[in-house]
Amino acid sequence: MAVDGEVRQLRTEADEPGWEVDPDDEWGVAVVTTVGRQLKLRREAVGMRAGDFGKAVGYGEDLVYKIEAGKRIPRPEYLDRADEVLGAGGLLAAMKEDVAKVRYPKRVREIAKLESQAVEVGLYSNHNIHGLLQTEEHMRALFGAWLPAHSDEETERMVAARLARRSIFERSPAPTLSFVQEEVTLRRPVGGRMVWRRQLERLLELGELRNVAIQVMPTDTEDHFGTGGLIEVLKFADGTAVGRSEGAFSGRPVTDPKQIRILDLRYSMIRAQALTPRESRAFIEQMLGES
Secondary structure, eight states, X not given: OEETTEEOOOBOGGGOTTOBOOTTOHHHHHHHHHHHHHHHHHHHHTTOOHHHHHHHXXXXXXXXXXXXXXXXXXXXXXXXHHHHHTTOTTTTGGGHHHHHXXXXXXXXXXXXXXXXXXXXXXXXXSSSOOGGGOOHHHXXXXXXXXXXXXOHHHHHHHHHHHHHHGGGGGOSSOOEEEEEEEHHHHHSOTTOHHHHHHHHHHHHHHHTSTTEEEEEEOTTOOSOTTTTOXXXXXXXXXXXXXXXXXXXXXXXXXXXXXXXXXXXXXXXXXHHHSOOHHHHHHHHHHHHHHO
C-alpha cells in the first residue's frame, strides 16, 4: 500500500499472534462473530471490496475476511480505523469495550463479573499485593518474573485484564472494599525502587477513598488466622456470597452459607489482628520515608 510515496506493508495473520478466538469460549465467539458481521455489513453497505478496505486500514485482504468471519479478534485500532473509513459515526469504535473483554482469560472475566456485582469485598493477601491494588508498572514487573516466560502479547493481555478490574473503585453506588496485606508484600521492591515507591503511593491514594480500607498485618505478629493463605469473600445485594481460601475447601470457590461463614469469620479475625487502617497508613508512610 502506498502512503505519501512510500510502500507500507499490510498486516497479515502472522503479524497478529495471540488474537485468535478461543473456540471453547462461547461468549467470546458470539461477540467476535457479531462484530465481524457488523464490519462486513458496513463495508458492503458503502460498496467497498475487502481488498480495498484492507488497504485503507492497513490490513491484508485475507485477514480482513477472517475478522469479518469471526475467526480473529480485531484490535482496537482496527475498529477505530474501520469506523473512520466506513463512516460509521462511532458505532464500530464503540464495540472496542466488548471486544477487549474477549481477550481476557475466561477465568479473569468471571472474577471481574463477580467483582462488578459485589456490594462488599474482603481480601487478604500474603504472597503479593492484591491485583486490584497494583499499579500497571507493578503488574508488568510481576508478570515478567513468572516462569515459563510470557510473550509480549500474553503479558499485554493479562495487564489489560487486571487494569479493567480496577473499575470497581469507580462504581456508583460504591461497594465496601476491605484489604489486608502482609507486611512482606509491601516491602518487596517489585520492579525496582521507583516502581516500588509508586506502588506504596498508590496504596495511600486508594486508602483515602471513603469506601476503601487497607490494613497491614505486621510480620512480627505471632500466629494469626491468615497463615492458611489467601482469602476472598464477595457479598451481593441479594444476600448471597462467594468466597475462596487457599487453606479451606481445597481452594475452590464456595457459595454454601456455612462455608461462607467460616471464611467470613477467618477474615474478620485477620482484620482484628492487623493494624487499623489509620495505623496502616502511618506504617506505609514510614516505609516511604525510609526509602
